[in-house]
Amino acid sequence: MSILYDEGQQAIATESRRVLEARVNKDELLPLLETTGRYHDGFWTTAKEQGWTALALPEAYGGLDLGLIELGLIAHQAGRSLSGAPFLTSSFGAAKAIELYGSEEQKAKYLPGLASGETIGAVAFASGASALPAAPAVTLADNRLDGTATGVSGGLAADIAVVFANSSGTPALVIAELAGARRNTIDSFDNSRLFADLVFQATPAETLVAGDAARDAALHVLALQAVITAHEQAGGAEVMMEIARDYAVTRKAFGQPIGAFQSIKHRIAELYGHVELARANCIHAASREGQADFVTAAAAARLSATEAYDTASRDCVQIHGGMGVTWELGLHLHTRRARSLAIEQGNLFFWEDVLVDRLTGEAA
Amino acid sequence: MSNLEAYRAKAAAWLESMVPTFGKEARKGLSVEEDLAVGRKYQRAKFDAGYAGINWPTEFGGQGLGHLEKVTFDTEEMKHGFPSFYFGISLGMPIPVLMQFGSDKEFVKERVLKALKGEEIWCQLFSEPAGGSDLAGLRTRAEADGNGWKINGQKIWTSWAQYCDYGVIVVRTDPNVVKHKGLTYFWVDMKAPGVTVRPIKLVGGDSHVNEVFFDDVKITDDHRMSPVGGGFAVAIATLMIERYVATDSAGFGPHLDLFVDLAKEVELNGKPAIEDGRIRQQIARNFAMRSGLQSITARAMAMMQAGMTPGPEGSLNKLVAVRSRQKLSELAIDLQGSGGFGYDDHASQKEDWTSSWINAPTGRIAGGSDETLLNTIAEKILGLPQDHRPDKGVPFNQIPA
Ligand SMILES: Cc1cc2nc3c(=O)[nH]c(=O)nc-3n(C[C@H](O)[C@H](O)[C@H](O)COP(=O)(O)OP(=O)(O)OC[C@H]3O[C@@H](n4cnc5c(N)ncnc54)[C@H](O)[C@@H]3O)c2cc1C
Numbered sequence: 054m055s056i057l058y059d060e061g062q063q064a065i066a067t068e069s070r071r072v073l074e075a076r077v078n079k080d081e082l083l084p085l086l087e088t089t090g091r092y093h094d095g096f097w098t099t100a101k102e103q104g105w106t107a108l109a110l111p112e113a114y115g116g117l118d119l120g121l122i123e124l125g126l127i128a129h130q131a132g133r134s135l136s137g138a139p140f141l142t143s144s145f146g147a148a149k150a151i152e153l154y155g156s157e158e159q160k161a162k163y164l165p166g167l168a169s170g171e172t173i174g175a176v177a178f179a180s181g182a183s184a185l186p187a188a189p190a191v192t193l194a195d196n197r198l199d200g201t202a203t204g205v206s207g208g209l210a211a212d213i214a215v216v217f218a219n220s221s222g223t224p225a226l227v228i229a230e231l232a233g234a235r236r237n238t239i240d241s242f243d244n245s246r247l248f249a250d251l252v253f254q255a256t257p258a259e260t261l262v263a264g265d266a267a268r269d270a271a272l273h274v275l276a277l278q279a280v281i282t283a284h285e286q287a288g289g290a291e292v293m294m295e296i297a298r299d300y301a302v303t304r305k306a307f308g309q310p311i312g313a314f315q316s317i318k319h320r321i322a323e324l325y326g327h328v329e330l331a332r333a334n335c336i337h338a339a340s341r342e343g344q345a346d347f348v349t350a351a352a353a354a355r356l357s358a359t360e361a362y363d364t365a366s367r368d369c370v371q372i373h374g375g376m377g378v379t380w381e382l383g384l385h386l387h388t389r390r391a392r393s394l395a396i397e398q399g400n401l402f403f404w405e406d407v408l409v410d411r412l413t414g415e416a417a
Numbered sequence: 418m419s420n421l422e423a424y425r426a427k428a429a430a431w432l433e434s435m436v437p438t439f440g441k442e443a444r445k446g447l448s449v450e451e452d453l454a455v456g457r458k459y460q461r462a463k464f465d466a467g468y469a470g471i472n473w474p475t476e477f478g479g480q481g482l483g484h485l486e487k488v489t490f491d492t493e494e495m496k497h498g499f500p501s502f503y504f505g506i507s508l509g510m511p512i513p514v515l516m517q518f519g520s521d522k523e524f525v526k527e528r529v530l531k532a533l534k535g536e537e538i539w540c541q542l543f544s545e546p547a548g549g550s551d552l553a554g555l556r557t558r559a560e561a562d563g564n565g566w567k568i569n570g571q572k573i574w575t576s577w578a579q580y581c582d583y584g585v586i587v588v589r590t591d592p593n594v595v596k597h598k599g600l601t602y603f604w605v606d607m608k609a610p611g612v613t614v615r616p617i618k619l620v621g622g623d624s625h626v627n628e629v630f631f632d633d634v635k636i637t638d639d640h641r642m643s644p645v646g647g648g649f650a651v652a653i654a655t656l657m658i659e660r661y662v663a664t665d666s667a668g669f670g671p672h673l674d675l676f677v678d679l680a681k682e683v684e685l686n687g688k689p690a691i692e693d694g695r696i697r698q699q700i701a702r703n704f705a706m707r708s709g710l711q712s713i714t715a716r717a718m719a720m721m722q723a724g725m726t727p728g729p730e731g732s733l734n735k736l737v738a739v740r741s742r743q744k745l746s747e748l749a750i751d752l753q754g755s756g757g758f759g760y761d762d763h764a765s766q767k768e769d770w771t772s773s774w775i776n777a778p779t780g781r782i783a784g785g786s787d788e789t790l791l792n793t794i795a796e797k798i799l800g801l802p803q804d805h806r807p808d809k810g811v812p813f814n815q816i817p818a
């Protein structure tokens with residue numbers, strides 16, 4: 054796949070940006086932080102209407118048969134607009150897990166709903182600090198799940214979850230309907246991500262992959278999600294850089310725009326470096342889907358995008374002085390999102406280890 | 418196979434065949450002068466094989482091919498450590514500028530051919546003790562002298578000047594106007610009476626840069642390559658030439674693979690260092706940085722191939738890569754602990770951590786310091802305000818020294 058966007062792809066970027074800028078604004082996003090269980094409805098409705106939920110899924114199941122590149126472009130815009138619903142990543146991850154590893158019946162049963170956006174999917178692999186635990190805390194026996202998956206993004210609203218479980222000592226990737234599970238709400242610094250611990254108690258589940266292949270499958274799904282998240286992070290970092298730049302040319306101190314102080318202007322120039330490296334890694338990773346080095350490329354994208362978004366949101370606030378830390382201005386929406394995205398789909402430690410394992414052939 | 422891939426394969430095979438004669442091993446232990454002589458032969462071999470002036474017009478002895486072929490060749494060439502650096506500046510800036518701005522076409526053609534064959538070398542005489550980053554702050558002057566000019570003053574940091582035949586030079590011809598309006602661009606004969614070259618020894622032990630003194634050096638007006646007072650524009654054009662050159666995400670230091678090898682060999686707390694989280698983190702971050710730069714470069718190449726103009730993000734290459742090289746080299750030395758003190762000033766910067774480390778600061782200064790690169794990104798790409806410049810609008814001779 055090409056590393057240059059073609060006309061159709063450019064159009065997806067422009068159109069999704071236009072739509073999101075028209076429909077999502079910070080005054081709707083701020084109240085979401087103050088309660089749990091609410092996401093930005095407008096975003097998800099838009100996503101369904103625009104076919105974004107169907108974009109990267111196969112045509113046979115109601116999808117549009119496009120790929121990571123296209124979905125990445127939308128995620129980039131979603132990151133810019135902070136649109137707030139985690140399902141763009143998590144439903145996609147769940148759908149890909151089913152598409153890649155499920156049976157015909159499983160695909161027919163779940164994919165059309167995920168493609169239309171009527172079904173919301175979540176991916177529940179983590180156990181505490183570990184994104185892909187050696188011994189998953191959730192166990193599978195007789196097609197029933199027991200145990201807790203922690204910090205599941207979108208977990209409060211999801212209908213189904215793809216779970217990484219322990220099936221008498223070997224890993225398994227399974228799918229469970231969440232009607233039969235308990236959700237413990239996490240009151241988070243970024244509530245619109247709908248984080249929950251999912252508590253399974255004899256919850257019925259179907260197996261997608263069992264045995265050692267399940268771990269590779271789970272890592273692959275995480276990598277697909279990581280590429281989408283990285284695009285979202287790169288978009289967030291980019292908009293933070295732009296907001297910082299715009300403020301630096303208008304706000305004056307000591308008789309000149311603050312952007313004339315090198316400590317400010319160099320900081321913004323450094324952000325440009327972070328943003329462009331992250332974007333370059335994202336484009337590269339999306340274009341490597343299906344290739345042997347895909348997970349490596351995904352890890353690199355994730356590392357540089359996390360660094361870009363954290364740095365850009367941190368510096369953008371600093372460049373705004375006192376205004377930067379007001380509730381009203383909303384820059385903290387990005388500060389929060391930068392951190393929540395940094396730990397969704399595996400933190401830096403996780404991806405650093407994955408990357409170095411692959412590069413050096415030496416496990417941590 | 419695309420045309421470009423075919424070109425790459427052919428170039429790679431040719432380069433491979435040159436290794437026994439011109440590769441690092443063949444040149445071990447040579448003095449700089451001996452090495453330069455080998456370098457000239459290598460440059461001649463390139464010319465004969467059609468790999469000199471790849472993207473230059475055929476009427477000047479070039480190959481008339483595209484930029485992509487040039488970058489492709491350079492990238493392959495970079496893998497072998499051939500003695501091509503002696504001609505890097507010469508063929509990189511002065512000669513292309515001569516082709517563009519030189520008035521006497523016969524003279525230009527002769528010079529270009531000799532330079533392409535490695536028979537003549539040109540240097541770039543811009544920087545001065547008083548004007549490096551602030552190029553327009555230079556003080557070397559040329560005064561009208563009969564039909565020509567007389568140059569007095571001093572240049573510094575002139576790469577390879579001691580081996581050069583000619584140079585391009587920017588000098589002040591009118592101190593009564595604002596600083597960048599009073600400059601004029603010439604070429605000079607480096608062997609002319611009154612030119613003195615004095616090598617400067619750099620931290621790594623080599624002396625490829627020089628001070629160059631001009632004492633009543635007389636040149637005729639046909640040496641002029643810009644309108645009188647219009648030299649700054651040509652100087653900027655010189656710096657803009659070859660915007661897309663072969664880049665190295667390792668910052669022209671050792672490849673990450675070498676660091677991984679070291680981390681596998683060395684022990685930390687009784688275990689291979691590769692198992693240490695701090696080391697793994699640096700490997701991961703370095704890889705992510707390099708893969709980002711490589712992707713930027715790959716995209717620029719793809720855009721050029723598609724007839725588009727690449728974005729400005731290519732300007733990040735030097736800034737990001739050399740800083741990372743500096744840090745990774747420090748870490749590699751740290752990792753060796755008390756085994757890390759050794760230094761061999763003949764070792765290659767691309768293969769030896771100590772050599773890479775001691776020479777890395779050079780890379781962060783030469784061709785524009787980190788700070789001036791950040792200024793360029795901030796001002797030209799992001800539209801941030803220019804720095805406060807107290808000398809703005811002030812005639813040069815009234816700027817307090
Ligand atoms: C190995 C080597 C080879 C070279 N080869 C050549 C050559 O062939 N021909 C040639 O003409 N020149 C050459 N140079 C010179 C090179 O271009 C200059 O050294 C460089 O532009 C910096 O100028 P300077 O050394 O005068 O440092 P200065 O300009 O004095 O800078 C000193 C410090 O001040 C900082 N600084 C300066 N201006 C600003 C600003 N506006 N904002 C923030 N910080 C600033 C710099 O970043 C630096 O940290 C070479 C240099 C080296 C090291």
